[in-house]
Amino acid sequence: xxxxxxxxxxxxxxxxxxxxxxxxxxxxxxxxxxxxxxxxxxxxxxxxxxxxxxxxxxxxxxxxxxxxxxxxxxxxxxxxxxxxxxxxxxxxxxxxxxxxxxxxxxxxxxxxxxxxxxxxxxxxxxxxxxxxxxxxxxxxxxxxxxxxxxxxxxxxxxxxxxxxxxxxxxxxxxxxxxxxxxxxxxxxxxxxxxxxxxxxxxxxxxxxxxxxxxxxxxxxxxxxxxxxxxxxxxxxxxxxxxxxxxxxxxxxxxxxxxxxxxxxxxxxxxxxxxxxxxxxxxxxxxxxxxxxxxxxxxxxxxxxxxxxxxxxxxxxxxxxxxxxxxxxxxxxxxxxxxxxxxxxxxxxxxxxxxxxxxxxxxxxxxxxxxxxx
Numbered sequence: 001x002x003x004x005x006x007x008x009x010x011x012x013x014x015x016x017x018x019x020x021x022x023x024x025x026x027x028x029x030x031x032x033x034x035x036x037x038x039x040x041x042x043x044x045x046x047x048x049x050x051x052x053x054x055x056x057x058x059x060x061x062x063x064x065x066x067x068x069x070x071x072x073x074x075x076x077x078x079x080x081x082x083x084x085x086x087x088x089x090x091x092x093x094x095x096x097x098x099x100x101x102x103x104x105x106x107x108x109x110x111x112x113x114x115x116x117x118x119x120x121x122x123x124x125x126x127x128x129x130x131x132x133x134x135x136x137x138x139x140x141x142x143x144x145x146x147x148x149x150x151x152x153x154x155x156x157x158x159x160x161x162x163x164x165x166x167x168x169x170x171x172x173x174x175x176x177x178x179x180x181x182x183x184x185x186x187x188x189x190x191x192x193x194x195x196x197x198x199x200x201x202x203x204x205x206x207x208x209x210x211x212x213x214x215x216x217x218x219x220x221x222x223x224x225x226x227x228x229x230x231x232x233x234x235x236x237x238x239x240x241x242x243x244x245x246x247x248x249x250x251x252x253x254x255x256x257x258x259x260x261x262x263x264x265x266x267x268x269x270x271x272x273x274x275x276x277x278x279x280x281x282x283x284x285x286x287x288x289x290x291x292x293x294x295x296x297x298x299x300x301x302x303x304x305x306x307x308x309x310x311x312x313x314x315x316x317x318x319x320x321x322x323x324x325x326x327x328x329x330x331x332x333x334x335x336x337x338x339x340x341x342x343x344x345x346x347x348x349x350x351x352x353x354x355x356x357x358x359x360x361x362x363x364x365x366x367x368x369x370x371x372x373x
Contacts, residue, residue, distance in 0.1 A: 001073025017046035020053040032076040056234035074120035132224030135193035153203035154180035164200035257345040259318030333365035
């Protein structure tokens with residue numbers, strides 16, 4: 001294999017595929033990237049048995065030549081090393097050549113490297129063919145779907161199913177739900193295709209995928225029993241699904257409420273972030289006290305002291321109500337609904353409450369309170 005390639009586009013391909021490798025891989029061989037040069041361009045593949053990313057660096061982009069002096073072939077090379085080399089070299093183009101299937105030479109006219117390589121046929125077979133339910137969605141809509149839900153998934157592996165985002169397609173809608181059992185986020189977006197499926201996709205994978213979209217306008221999803229495949233621009237991402245039944249959350253979100261608080265999102269977030277500085281003993285727990293005439297956010301610590309802040313601009317309907325909660329959960333939920341003014345609806349003390357955007361009923365956030373300190 002031999003080619004001359006623009007450093008900028010090579011680096012983008014390497015860093016994209018390397019996102020699938022991570023720090024823990026099941027076998028050392030998967031610490032390598034697979035480079036395949038053919039008539040389409042240079043394909044870079046990285047994976048870790050659970051996630052695989054394949055991205056194509058084309059020969060031409062518009063009228064700009066990206067790859068020249070090509071001799072087709074393939075090789076495996078250490079991901080971290082070749083990526084750092086491409087990042088630190090200074091030439092606009094890099095000449096790459098595989099010698100005797102064991103050495104990769106990289107040269108920019110100033111710096112030169114020789115890296116040990118492995119035969120490409122030793123890389124595990126990867127299934128990147130679309131199968132199952134296939135449909136398109138705009139990258140904008142899919143990004144909103146994930147941004148407004150995935151943060152609520154659990155980061156703890158004790159219950160793997162809660163580290164997933166539950167994706168369900170039905171009735172011309174794609175619905176995402178995430179919960180760590182203390183909070184829940186749900187968002188729905190319309191899709192043109194009338195398809196039906198339910199799958200549980202690792203939340204971290206979905207977050208990473210939305211970061212890759214850049215200028216892409218649409219993404220094609222192919223959902224089967226064991227994997228989900230995302231295709232956009234010149235990139236394919238294949239992820240395993242998480243086995244198990246997702247908790248039945250459809251009846252968790254209350255439909256009727258007894259108390260309503262309307263307040264400016266930025267002002268409430270700022271107040272909670274300030275007073276939670278003293279909530280050092282109980283995971284950023286703050287208490288909010290609401291009446292028709294007063295709104296106060298407070299926290300206290302036996303070791304540090306106490307803090308409280310009163311907000312002047314709000315509307316509250318209902319009798320006096322106190323509620324304590326993890327302020328990080330509420331801040332994340334408020335940011336997720338993307339509203340200048342947010343409505344928080346309560347049933348009563350120690351009952352889960354809902355945070356919503358009155359101008360967008362496609363997204364809803366639910367938080368479970370904690371016992372008052």
